[in-house]
Amino acid sequence: MTYPDLNLFIGGRWRKAADTLPVLNPATEEEIGRLPVARQTDLEDALEAADQGFRIWRRTAPRVRAQIILKAASLLRERAEQIAPSITMENGKPLVQSRMEIVRGAEFFEWDAGEAQRLYGHVVPSAPGIRYSVIREPAGIVAGFAPWNFPLSQPARKVAGALASGCSIILKAAEETPAGAIHIARAFQDAGLPDGVLNLVFGHPAEISSYLIPQDRIRVVAFTGSTSVGIHLTEMAARSMTPVLMELGGHAPVIVCDDVDLQAAGRMSATRKARNSGQVCTSPTRFFVMEQGYQAFAAAFAERAAAVRMGNGLDAATEMGPVANHRRIAALDALVEDARAKGAKVLAGGTRPNGPGYFFPVTVLAEVPDDARVMREEPFGPLAIINPVRDLDDAITRANSLPYGLAAYGFTHSAANVDRLTDGIEAGNLSINTLEASVAEVPFGGVKLSGHGREGGAEGLHHYTVTKTISHKME
Numbered sequence: 001m002t003y004p005d006l007n008l009f010i011g012g013r014w015r016k017a018a019d020t021l022p023v024l025n026p027a028t029e030e031e032i033g034r035l036p037v038a039r040q041t042d043l044e045d046a047l048e049a050a051d052q053g054f055r056i057w058r059r060t061a062p063r064v065r066a067q068i069i070l071k072a073a074s075l076l077r078e079r080a081e082q083i084a085p086s087i088t089m090e091n092g093k094p095l096v097q098s099r100m101e102i103v104r105g106a107e108f109f110e111w112d113a114g115e116a117q118r119l120y121g122h123v124v125p126s127a128p129g130i131r132y133s134v135i136r137e138p139a140g141i142v143a144g145f146a147p148w149n150f151p152l153s154q155p156a157r158k159v160a161g162a163l164a165s166g167c168s169i170i171l172k173a174a175e176e177t178p179a180g181a182i183h184i185a186r187a188f189q190d191a192g193l194p195d196g197v198l199n200l201v202f203g204h205p206a207e208i209s210s211y212l213i214p215q216d217r218i219r220v221v222a223f224t225g226s227t228s229v230g231i232h233l234t235e236m237a238a239r240s241m242t243p244v245l246m247e248l249g250g251h252a253p254v255i256v257c258d259d260v261d262l263q264a265a266g267r268m269s270a271t272r273k274a275r276n277s278g279q280v281c282t283s284p285t286r287f288f289v290m291e292q293g294y295q296a297f298a299a300a301f302a303e304r305a306a307a308v309r310m311g312n313g314l315d316a317a318t319e320m321g322p323v324a325n326h327r328r329i330a331a332l333d334a335l336v337e338d339a340r341a342k343g344a345k346v347l348a349g350g351t352r353p354n355g356p357g358y359f360f361p362v363t364v365l366a367e368v369p370d371d372a373r374v375m376r377e378e379p380f381g382p383l384a385i386i387n388p389v390r391d392l393d394d395a396i397t398r399a400n401s402l403p404y405g406l407a408a409y410g411f412t413h414s415a416a417n418v419d420r421l422t423d424g425i426e427a428g429n430l431s432i433n434t435l436e437a438s439v440a441e442v443p444f445g446g447v448k449l450s451g452h453g454r455e456g457g458a459e460g461l462h463h464y465t466v467t468k469t470i471s472h473k474m475e
Protein backbone atom coordinates (compact mmCIF):
# COMPACT_ATOMS: atom_id res chain seq x y z
CA MET A 1 0.00 0.00 0.00
CA THR A 2 1.48 3.32 -0.96
CA TYR A 3 0.87 6.60 0.73
CA PRO A 4 1.80 9.69 -1.33
CA ASP A 5 4.67 12.07 -0.62
CA LEU A 6 3.21 15.06 1.18
CA ASN A 7 4.25 18.50 -0.07
CA LEU A 8 2.84 21.98 -0.44
CA PHE A 9 1.57 22.90 -3.93
CA ILE A 10 2.19 26.57 -4.70
CA GLY A 11 2.16 28.28 -8.11
CA GLY A 12 2.03 24.93 -9.94
CA ARG A 13 5.09 23.51 -8.12
CA TRP A 14 5.48 21.00 -5.32
CA ARG A 15 7.41 22.41 -2.40
CA LYS A 16 8.96 20.71 0.63
CA ALA A 17 8.65 22.27 4.07
CA ALA A 18 11.35 22.53 6.71
CA ASP A 19 8.95 21.59 9.49
CA THR A 20 6.79 18.50 9.42
CA LEU A 21 4.24 16.77 11.66
CA PRO A 22 3.35 13.08 11.79
CA VAL A 23 0.30 11.72 9.97
CA LEU A 24 -1.08 8.63 11.74
CA ASN A 25 -3.13 5.66 10.59
CA PRO A 26 -6.09 5.67 13.02
CA ALA A 27 -6.45 1.88 12.73
CA THR A 28 -2.90 1.20 13.95
CA GLU A 29 -1.70 4.54 15.38
CA GLU A 30 1.42 4.11 13.22
CA GLU A 31 3.02 6.98 11.34
CA ILE A 32 2.33 6.83 7.60
CA GLY A 33 3.67 10.19 6.43
CA ARG A 34 4.99 13.61 7.40
CA LEU A 35 2.75 16.65 6.98
CA PRO A 36 4.55 19.70 5.57
CA VAL A 37 3.96 22.76 7.75
CA ALA A 38 3.66 26.00 5.77
CA ARG A 39 5.60 29.02 7.05
CA GLN A 40 4.44 32.59 6.48
CA THR A 41 6.71 32.91 3.42
CA ASP A 42 4.92 29.92 1.87
CA LEU A 43 1.57 31.60 2.51
CA GLU A 44 2.82 34.88 1.01
CA ASP A 45 3.95 32.94 -2.08
CA ALA A 46 0.62 31.13 -2.26
CA LEU A 47 -1.22 34.46 -2.18
CA GLU A 48 0.95 35.89 -4.93
CA ALA A 49 0.55 32.73 -7.02
CA ALA A 50 -3.23 32.75 -6.52
CA ASP A 51 -3.29 36.38 -7.65
CA GLN A 52 -1.43 35.50 -10.86
CA GLY A 53 -3.63 32.43 -11.31
CA PHE A 54 -6.81 34.47 -10.93
CA ARG A 55 -5.74 36.93 -13.64
CA ILE A 56 -5.43 34.05 -16.12
CA TRP A 57 -8.38 31.95 -14.96
CA ARG A 58 -11.01 34.70 -14.87
CA ARG A 59 -10.21 35.39 -18.55
CA THR A 60 -10.37 31.70 -19.48
CA ALA A 61 -13.55 30.78 -21.39
CA PRO A 62 -16.04 28.90 -19.18
CA ARG A 63 -16.05 26.07 -21.73
CA VAL A 64 -12.28 25.68 -21.35
CA ARG A 65 -12.52 25.86 -17.56
CA ALA A 66 -15.14 23.12 -17.70
CA GLN A 67 -12.92 20.95 -19.94
CA ILE A 68 -10.01 21.16 -17.50
CA ILE A 69 -12.24 20.40 -14.50
CA LEU A 70 -13.82 17.44 -16.32
CA LYS A 71 -10.37 16.13 -17.27
CA ALA A 72 -9.26 16.27 -13.62
CA ALA A 73 -12.46 14.47 -12.57
CA SER A 74 -11.87 11.72 -15.09
CA LEU A 75 -8.26 11.32 -13.85
CA LEU A 76 -9.57 10.90 -10.30
CA ARG A 77 -11.98 8.20 -11.52
CA GLU A 78 -9.17 6.44 -13.45
CA ARG A 79 -6.89 6.56 -10.42
CA ALA A 80 -9.52 5.47 -7.88
CA GLU A 81 -7.89 2.11 -7.12
CA GLN A 82 -4.56 3.81 -6.46
CA ILE A 83 -6.04 6.65 -4.38
CA ALA A 84 -8.53 4.67 -2.25
CA PRO A 85 -5.99 2.92 0.03
CA SER A 86 -4.36 6.22 0.98
CA ILE A 87 -7.74 7.61 2.09
CA THR A 88 -8.39 4.50 4.16
CA MET A 89 -4.90 4.66 5.68
CA GLU A 90 -5.23 8.26 6.83
CA ASN A 91 -8.93 8.36 7.74
CA GLY A 92 -9.76 4.76 8.66
CA LYS A 93 -12.90 4.23 6.55
CA PRO A 94 -13.40 0.93 4.70
CA LEU A 95 -11.90 0.76 1.21
CA VAL A 96 -15.33 0.49 -0.40
CA GLN A 97 -16.29 3.84 1.18
CA SER A 98 -13.01 5.41 0.04
CA ARG A 99 -13.80 4.32 -3.53
CA MET A 100 -17.31 5.76 -3.24
CA GLU A 101 -15.87 9.00 -1.91
CA ILE A 102 -13.62 9.37 -4.97
CA VAL A 103 -16.63 8.90 -7.26
CA ARG A 104 -18.53 11.44 -5.21
CA GLY A 105 -15.66 13.93 -5.44
CA ALA A 106 -15.59 13.41 -9.22
CA GLU A 107 -19.36 14.04 -9.32
CA PHE A 108 -18.93 17.36 -7.51
CA PHE A 109 -16.38 18.43 -10.13
CA GLU A 110 -18.54 17.20 -13.02
CA TRP A 111 -21.64 18.99 -11.79
CA ASP A 112 -19.88 22.29 -11.13
CA ALA A 113 -18.08 22.08 -14.51
CA GLY A 114 -21.54 22.09 -16.09
CA GLU A 115 -22.63 25.00 -13.92
CA ALA A 116 -19.52 26.95 -15.02
CA GLN A 117 -21.20 27.29 -18.39
CA ARG A 118 -24.53 28.41 -16.96
CA LEU A 119 -23.48 31.44 -14.93
CA TYR A 120 -26.16 33.47 -16.68
CA GLY A 121 -26.86 37.13 -16.19
CA HIS A 122 -30.04 38.89 -17.27
CA VAL A 123 -31.30 42.04 -18.98
CA VAL A 124 -33.94 44.05 -17.15
CA PRO A 125 -36.76 45.71 -19.18
CA SER A 126 -36.55 49.49 -18.93
CA ALA A 127 -37.40 52.74 -20.70
CA PRO A 128 -36.24 53.21 -24.34
CA GLY A 129 -32.68 54.47 -24.55
CA ILE A 130 -31.36 52.74 -21.44
CA ARG A 131 -30.48 49.12 -20.89
CA TYR A 132 -29.89 47.50 -17.53
CA SER A 133 -27.96 44.27 -17.53
CA VAL A 134 -26.88 42.17 -14.59
CA ILE A 135 -23.87 39.88 -14.85
CA ARG A 136 -22.04 37.54 -12.49
CA GLU A 137 -18.28 37.71 -12.19
CA PRO A 138 -15.82 35.50 -10.30
CA ALA A 139 -15.28 36.94 -6.81
CA GLY A 140 -11.47 36.60 -6.66
CA ILE A 141 -9.16 34.48 -4.53
CA VAL A 142 -10.84 31.99 -2.21
CA ALA A 143 -9.38 30.84 1.13
CA GLY A 144 -10.77 27.32 1.52
CA PHE A 145 -10.59 25.11 4.64
CA ALA A 146 -11.55 21.44 4.41
CA PRO A 147 -11.93 18.92 7.27
CA TRP A 148 -10.72 15.36 7.76
CA ASN A 149 -13.93 13.32 7.58
CA PHE A 150 -13.93 13.09 3.76
CA PRO A 151 -10.28 13.65 2.78
CA LEU A 152 -11.05 13.86 -0.95
CA SER A 153 -14.68 14.87 -1.40
CA GLN A 154 -14.58 17.74 1.13
CA PRO A 155 -11.68 19.51 -0.62
CA ALA A 156 -13.40 18.66 -3.94
CA ARG A 157 -16.49 20.68 -2.92
CA LYS A 158 -14.43 23.83 -2.33
CA VAL A 159 -12.11 23.45 -5.33
CA ALA A 160 -15.01 22.65 -7.67
CA GLY A 161 -17.07 25.69 -6.64
CA ALA A 162 -14.14 28.08 -6.79
CA LEU A 163 -12.65 26.89 -10.08
CA ALA A 164 -15.97 26.54 -11.91
CA SER A 165 -16.77 30.15 -10.97
CA GLY A 166 -13.47 31.44 -12.34
CA CYS A 167 -11.88 32.03 -8.92
CA SER A 168 -8.45 30.85 -7.82
CA ILE A 169 -8.13 29.13 -4.45
CA ILE A 170 -5.68 28.57 -1.62
CA LEU A 171 -6.88 25.43 0.09
CA LYS A 172 -5.84 24.36 3.56
CA ALA A 173 -6.75 20.71 3.76
CA ALA A 174 -6.91 18.85 7.06
CA GLU A 175 -3.74 18.06 8.99
CA GLU A 176 -4.87 14.49 9.73
CA THR A 177 -5.84 13.61 6.15
CA PRO A 178 -3.69 15.44 3.59
CA ALA A 179 -3.53 12.74 0.86
CA GLY A 180 -7.01 13.30 -0.58
CA ALA A 181 -6.19 16.92 -1.44
CA ILE A 182 -2.74 15.94 -2.76
CA HIS A 183 -4.45 13.61 -5.26
CA ILE A 184 -6.79 16.41 -6.34
CA ALA A 185 -3.86 18.78 -6.93
CA ARG A 186 -2.02 16.10 -8.94
CA ALA A 187 -5.10 15.50 -11.10
CA PHE A 188 -5.45 19.22 -11.86
CA GLN A 189 -1.75 19.57 -12.59
CA ASP A 190 -2.01 16.68 -15.06
CA ALA A 191 -5.22 18.12 -16.54
CA GLY A 192 -3.38 21.33 -17.52
CA LEU A 193 -4.71 23.79 -14.93
CA PRO A 194 -2.73 27.06 -15.22
CA ASP A 195 -0.18 27.58 -12.44
CA GLY A 196 -1.45 29.35 -9.34
CA VAL A 197 -5.18 28.65 -9.86
CA LEU A 198 -5.10 25.91 -7.22
CA ASN A 199 -2.69 26.16 -4.30
CA LEU A 200 -2.55 23.66 -1.48
CA VAL A 201 -1.13 24.34 1.98
CA PHE A 202 -1.05 22.48 5.28
CA GLY A 203 0.13 23.33 8.76
CA HIS A 204 -1.17 24.94 11.92
CA PRO A 205 -4.80 25.87 11.13
CA ALA A 206 -4.93 29.00 13.29
CA GLU A 207 -1.69 30.38 11.80
CA ILE A 208 -2.93 29.83 8.25
CA SER A 209 -6.42 31.27 8.75
CA SER A 210 -5.21 34.29 10.72
CA TYR A 211 -2.73 35.12 7.97
CA LEU A 212 -4.99 34.53 4.94
CA ILE A 213 -8.43 35.74 6.01
CA PRO A 214 -7.53 39.41 6.72
CA GLN A 215 -5.73 39.80 3.36
CA ASP A 216 -7.41 42.27 0.95
CA ARG A 217 -6.96 39.90 -1.94
CA ILE A 218 -8.95 37.11 -0.27
CA ARG A 219 -12.53 37.65 -1.45
CA VAL A 220 -14.30 34.52 -0.16
CA VAL A 221 -13.76 32.34 2.91
CA ALA A 222 -15.17 28.83 2.51
CA PHE A 223 -14.98 26.55 5.57
CA THR A 224 -16.33 23.14 6.57
CA GLY A 225 -15.84 22.05 10.17
CA SER A 226 -17.10 22.70 13.67
CA THR A 227 -19.52 25.50 14.54
CA SER A 228 -17.08 27.02 17.06
CA VAL A 229 -14.28 27.36 14.50
CA GLY A 230 -16.80 28.55 11.89
CA ILE A 231 -17.92 31.38 14.16
CA HIS A 232 -14.31 32.34 14.85
CA LEU A 233 -13.46 32.51 11.13
CA THR A 234 -16.68 34.39 10.33
CA GLU A 235 -15.81 37.03 12.95
CA MET A 236 -12.36 37.37 11.43
CA ALA A 237 -13.80 37.71 7.91
CA ALA A 238 -16.34 40.30 9.07
CA ARG A 239 -13.54 42.77 9.81
CA SER A 240 -12.82 43.02 6.08
CA MET A 241 -16.45 42.37 5.00
CA THR A 242 -15.29 39.21 3.28
CA PRO A 243 -18.23 36.94 2.49
CA VAL A 244 -18.20 33.48 4.02
CA LEU A 245 -19.54 30.06 3.04
CA MET A 246 -19.88 28.04 6.24
CA GLU A 247 -20.77 24.37 6.39
CA LEU A 248 -20.78 23.55 10.11
CA GLY A 249 -22.01 21.06 12.66
CA GLY A 250 -25.36 19.30 12.85
CA HIS A 251 -27.25 16.91 15.13
CA ALA A 252 -29.59 15.36 12.62
CA PRO A 253 -33.05 14.31 13.82
CA VAL A 254 -34.86 11.34 12.27
CA ILE A 255 -38.64 11.18 12.74
CA VAL A 256 -39.98 7.65 12.40
CA CYS A 257 -43.74 7.30 11.88
CA ASP A 258 -45.39 3.96 12.47
CA ASP A 259 -46.81 3.58 8.94
CA VAL A 260 -43.49 2.21 7.61
CA ASP A 261 -41.68 -1.14 7.82
CA LEU A 262 -40.10 -0.39 11.21
CA GLN A 263 -37.62 -3.24 11.14
CA ALA A 264 -36.33 -2.33 7.69
CA ALA A 265 -36.08 1.33 8.74
CA GLY A 266 -34.21 0.33 11.94
CA ARG A 267 -31.70 -1.85 10.08
CA MET A 268 -31.13 0.76 7.37
CA SER A 269 -30.61 3.48 9.98
CA ALA A 270 -28.02 1.44 11.92
CA THR A 271 -26.11 0.71 8.71
CA ARG A 272 -26.13 4.38 7.80
CA LYS A 273 -25.00 5.36 11.31
CA ALA A 274 -21.89 3.23 10.81
CA ARG A 275 -20.98 5.02 7.57
CA ASN A 276 -17.67 6.84 8.00
CA SER A 277 -17.89 5.81 11.70
CA GLY A 278 -20.66 8.37 12.13
CA GLN A 279 -18.27 11.24 11.38
CA VAL A 280 -20.57 12.96 8.94
CA CYS A 281 -22.26 16.31 9.57
CA THR A 282 -25.50 14.78 8.21
CA SER A 283 -25.20 11.52 10.17
CA PRO A 284 -28.63 10.45 11.51
CA THR A 285 -28.35 10.81 15.30
CA ARG A 286 -31.52 11.74 17.21
CA PHE A 287 -34.22 9.19 16.38
CA PHE A 288 -37.73 10.19 17.48
CA VAL A 289 -40.02 7.20 17.06
CA MET A 290 -43.81 7.15 17.48
CA GLU A 291 -44.64 5.25 20.69
CA GLN A 292 -46.49 2.42 18.92
CA GLY A 293 -43.50 1.59 16.72
CA TYR A 294 -40.75 2.33 19.21
CA GLN A 295 -39.92 -1.19 20.46
CA ALA A 296 -39.81 -2.77 16.99
CA PHE A 297 -37.64 0.01 15.55
CA ALA A 298 -35.21 0.13 18.49
CA ALA A 299 -34.78 -3.67 18.58
CA ALA A 300 -34.02 -3.88 14.83
CA PHE A 301 -31.64 -0.93 15.06
CA ALA A 302 -29.74 -2.38 18.04
CA GLU A 303 -29.47 -5.85 16.48
CA ARG A 304 -27.98 -4.48 13.25
CA ALA A 305 -25.70 -2.08 15.19
CA ALA A 306 -24.27 -4.92 17.27
CA ALA A 307 -23.58 -6.93 14.10
CA VAL A 308 -21.54 -4.21 12.33
CA ARG A 309 -18.06 -5.65 11.62
CA MET A 310 -15.50 -3.18 12.94
CA GLY A 311 -11.86 -3.39 11.89
CA ASN A 312 -9.04 -2.05 9.75
CA GLY A 313 -10.58 -0.44 6.67
CA LEU A 314 -8.02 -2.18 4.44
CA ASP A 315 -9.57 -5.53 5.38
CA ALA A 316 -12.32 -6.40 2.85
CA ALA A 317 -14.64 -7.77 5.56
CA THR A 318 -14.69 -4.49 7.51
CA GLU A 319 -17.96 -2.55 7.56
CA MET A 320 -16.79 0.22 9.89
CA GLY A 321 -13.26 1.47 10.57
CA PRO A 322 -11.93 3.40 13.58
CA VAL A 323 -12.83 7.03 14.25
CA ALA A 324 -10.32 9.40 12.76
CA ASN A 325 -8.45 10.63 15.82
CA HIS A 326 -8.10 10.28 19.59
CA ARG A 327 -10.18 13.43 20.18
CA ARG A 328 -13.28 11.60 18.95
CA ILE A 329 -12.68 8.68 21.36
CA ALA A 330 -12.43 10.98 24.35
CA ALA A 331 -15.53 12.92 23.28
CA LEU A 332 -17.61 9.77 22.66
CA ASP A 333 -16.58 8.14 25.95
CA ALA A 334 -17.60 11.25 27.87
CA LEU A 335 -21.00 11.52 26.13
CA VAL A 336 -21.85 7.85 26.75
CA GLU A 337 -20.80 8.01 30.41
CA ASP A 338 -22.84 11.16 31.01
CA ALA A 339 -25.97 9.65 29.36
CA ARG A 340 -25.58 6.39 31.28
CA ALA A 341 -25.25 8.26 34.57
CA LYS A 342 -28.42 10.21 33.80
CA GLY A 343 -30.43 7.03 33.18
CA ALA A 344 -30.13 6.25 29.46
CA LYS A 345 -30.28 2.58 28.40
CA VAL A 346 -27.38 1.25 26.33
CA LEU A 347 -28.91 -1.09 23.69
CA ALA A 348 -25.64 -1.76 21.81
CA GLY A 349 -21.95 -0.89 22.03
CA GLY A 350 -20.84 1.63 24.63
CA THR A 351 -17.40 0.31 25.45
CA ARG A 352 -14.36 0.46 23.23
CA PRO A 353 -12.23 -2.62 22.58
CA ASN A 354 -8.69 -3.00 23.89
CA GLY A 355 -5.68 -2.73 21.61
CA PRO A 356 -4.25 -0.11 19.27
CA GLY A 357 -6.40 2.01 16.98
CA TYR A 358 -9.17 4.52 17.64
CA PHE A 359 -12.00 1.98 17.55
CA PHE A 360 -15.43 2.75 18.95
CA PRO A 361 -18.43 0.46 18.29
CA VAL A 362 -21.80 1.58 16.98
CA THR A 363 -23.48 2.62 20.20
CA VAL A 364 -27.22 2.86 20.69
CA LEU A 365 -28.58 4.89 23.60
CA ALA A 366 -32.32 4.65 24.32
CA GLU A 367 -34.75 6.65 26.42
CA VAL A 368 -32.14 9.31 26.89
CA PRO A 369 -33.25 12.14 29.21
CA ASP A 370 -33.30 15.67 27.80
CA ASP A 371 -30.63 16.84 30.23
CA ALA A 372 -28.01 14.37 28.91
CA ARG A 373 -25.24 16.22 27.07
CA VAL A 374 -25.60 14.01 24.01
CA MET A 375 -29.10 15.39 23.43
CA ARG A 376 -27.52 18.76 22.63
CA GLU A 377 -23.88 18.08 21.64
CA GLU A 378 -23.09 16.58 18.24
CA PRO A 379 -21.36 13.23 18.93
CA PHE A 380 -19.65 13.16 15.51
CA GLY A 381 -19.10 9.42 15.86
CA PRO A 382 -21.03 6.12 15.69
CA LEU A 383 -23.52 7.04 18.40
CA ALA A 384 -27.33 7.08 18.01
CA ILE A 385 -30.11 8.12 20.37
CA ILE A 386 -33.54 6.48 20.12
CA ASN A 387 -36.38 8.10 22.06
CA PRO A 388 -40.16 7.53 21.90
CA VAL A 389 -42.47 10.47 21.07
CA ARG A 390 -46.25 10.95 21.47
CA ASP A 391 -47.05 12.19 17.97
CA LEU A 392 -45.70 14.06 14.97
CA ASP A 393 -46.05 17.49 16.58
CA ASP A 394 -44.03 16.31 19.59
CA ALA A 395 -41.39 14.90 17.22
CA ILE A 396 -41.11 18.10 15.18
CA THR A 397 -40.82 20.24 18.34
CA ARG A 398 -38.01 18.03 19.64
CA ALA A 399 -36.28 17.92 16.26
CA ASN A 400 -36.24 21.74 16.12
CA SER A 401 -35.21 22.21 19.75
CA LEU A 402 -31.47 22.55 19.04
CA PRO A 403 -29.65 25.52 17.52
CA TYR A 404 -28.59 23.33 14.56
CA GLY A 405 -30.41 22.78 11.27
CA LEU A 406 -28.37 20.92 8.66
CA ALA A 407 -29.93 17.57 7.69
CA ALA A 408 -33.21 16.10 8.97
CA TYR A 409 -34.96 12.88 8.02
CA GLY A 410 -38.41 11.34 8.12
CA PHE A 411 -39.76 7.85 7.57
CA THR A 412 -43.42 7.83 6.52
CA HIS A 413 -45.67 6.83 3.63
CA SER A 414 -48.28 9.46 4.42
CA ALA A 415 -48.41 12.47 2.10
CA ALA A 416 -49.98 14.48 4.92
CA ASN A 417 -47.04 13.67 7.21
CA VAL A 418 -44.58 14.63 4.47
CA ASP A 419 -46.34 17.99 4.15
CA ARG A 420 -46.17 18.57 7.90
CA LEU A 421 -42.48 17.68 8.00
CA THR A 422 -41.73 19.88 4.99
CA ASP A 423 -43.53 22.76 6.61
CA GLY A 424 -42.33 22.25 10.17
CA ILE A 425 -38.71 21.11 10.11
CA GLU A 426 -35.99 23.75 10.49
CA ALA A 427 -33.13 22.41 8.36
CA GLY A 428 -31.37 23.08 5.09
CA ASN A 429 -31.96 19.52 3.86
CA LEU A 430 -34.92 17.24 4.60
CA SER A 431 -34.88 13.65 3.28
CA ILE A 432 -37.91 11.35 3.40
CA ASN A 433 -37.52 7.55 3.38
CA THR A 434 -33.84 7.90 2.53
CA LEU A 435 -30.82 8.79 4.66
CA GLU A 436 -28.96 10.44 1.79
CA ALA A 437 -28.85 14.21 2.25
CA SER A 438 -26.17 15.59 -0.04
CA VAL A 439 -25.62 14.91 -3.73
CA ALA A 440 -23.98 17.07 -6.38
CA GLU A 441 -27.20 18.03 -8.17
CA VAL A 442 -28.94 19.75 -5.27
CA PRO A 443 -27.90 22.55 -2.91
CA PHE A 444 -26.55 21.51 0.47
CA GLY A 445 -26.09 23.64 3.58
CA GLY A 446 -27.54 24.61 6.93
CA VAL A 447 -29.68 27.06 8.84
CA LYS A 448 -29.13 28.38 12.38
CA LEU A 449 -25.69 27.39 13.80
CA SER A 450 -25.21 24.81 11.03
CA GLY A 451 -23.96 27.47 8.71
CA HIS A 452 -24.52 29.84 5.89
CA GLY A 453 -24.60 29.37 2.11
CA ARG A 454 -25.05 26.36 -0.13
CA GLU A 455 -22.69 24.01 -1.98
CA GLY A 456 -23.83 22.07 -5.05
CA GLY A 457 -26.94 22.39 -7.19
CA ALA A 458 -27.73 25.45 -9.26
CA GLU A 459 -27.00 27.58 -6.16
CA GLY A 460 -23.49 26.22 -5.57
CA LEU A 461 -21.52 28.83 -7.53
CA HIS A 462 -23.49 31.73 -6.13
CA HIS A 463 -21.11 32.31 -3.23
CA TYR A 464 -18.04 32.41 -5.45
CA THR A 465 -19.40 35.12 -7.73
CA VAL A 466 -20.33 38.78 -7.36
CA THR A 467 -23.23 40.45 -9.11
CA LYS A 468 -22.47 43.49 -11.25
CA THR A 469 -25.19 45.77 -12.67
CA ILE A 470 -24.52 47.76 -15.84
CA SER A 471 -26.75 50.72 -16.71
CA HIS A 472 -26.13 51.64 -20.34
CA LYS A 473 -27.62 54.87 -21.73
CA MET A 474 -27.61 54.53 -25.47
CA GLU A 475 -26.72 57.57 -27.57
Ligand code: NAD
Nearest residue numbers: 146147149174205206209225226229247248249281327380
Ligand atom coordinates in the same frame (compact mmCIF):
# COMPACT_ATOMS: atom_id res chain seq x y z
P1 NAD B 1 -12.00 21.31 15.53
O1 NAD B 1 -13.05 22.29 15.86
O2 NAD B 1 -10.71 21.33 16.27
O3 NAD B 1 -11.59 21.39 13.99
C1 NAD B 1 -12.54 21.29 12.95
C2 NAD B 1 -11.83 21.66 11.64
O4 NAD B 1 -11.47 23.02 11.69
C3 NAD B 1 -10.51 20.91 11.39
O5 NAD B 1 -10.45 20.55 10.02
C4 NAD B 1 -9.42 21.93 11.72
O6 NAD B 1 -8.28 21.80 10.89
C5 NAD B 1 -10.09 23.23 11.42
N1 NAD B 1 -9.65 24.33 12.27
C6 NAD B 1 -9.55 24.32 13.61
N2 NAD B 1 -9.12 25.54 14.05
C7 NAD B 1 -8.99 26.32 12.94
C8 NAD B 1 -8.58 27.66 12.73
N3 NAD B 1 -8.28 28.49 13.74
N4 NAD B 1 -8.53 28.12 11.45
C9 NAD B 1 -8.85 27.32 10.42
N5 NAD B 1 -9.24 26.04 10.56
C10 NAD B 1 -9.31 25.54 11.81
O7 NAD B 1 -12.70 19.93 15.69
P2 NAD B 1 -12.21 18.47 15.37
O8 NAD B 1 -11.93 17.78 16.67
O9 NAD B 1 -11.20 18.40 14.30
O10 NAD B 1 -13.57 17.92 14.79
C11 NAD B 1 -14.68 17.73 15.61
C12 NAD B 1 -15.80 18.64 15.29
O11 NAD B 1 -15.68 19.26 14.04
C13 NAD B 1 -17.07 17.84 15.24
O12 NAD B 1 -17.75 17.95 16.44
C14 NAD B 1 -17.86 18.39 14.09
O13 NAD B 1 -18.86 19.24 14.53
C15 NAD B 1 -16.89 19.23 13.32
N6 NAD B 1 -16.65 18.74 11.97
C16 NAD B 1 -17.61 18.98 11.06
C17 NAD B 1 -17.43 18.55 9.78
C18 NAD B 1 -18.50 18.78 8.75
O14 NAD B 1 -18.52 18.08 7.76
N7 NAD B 1 -19.34 19.79 8.95
C19 NAD B 1 -16.27 17.89 9.43
C20 NAD B 1 -15.28 17.67 10.39
C21 NAD B 1 -15.48 18.13 11.67
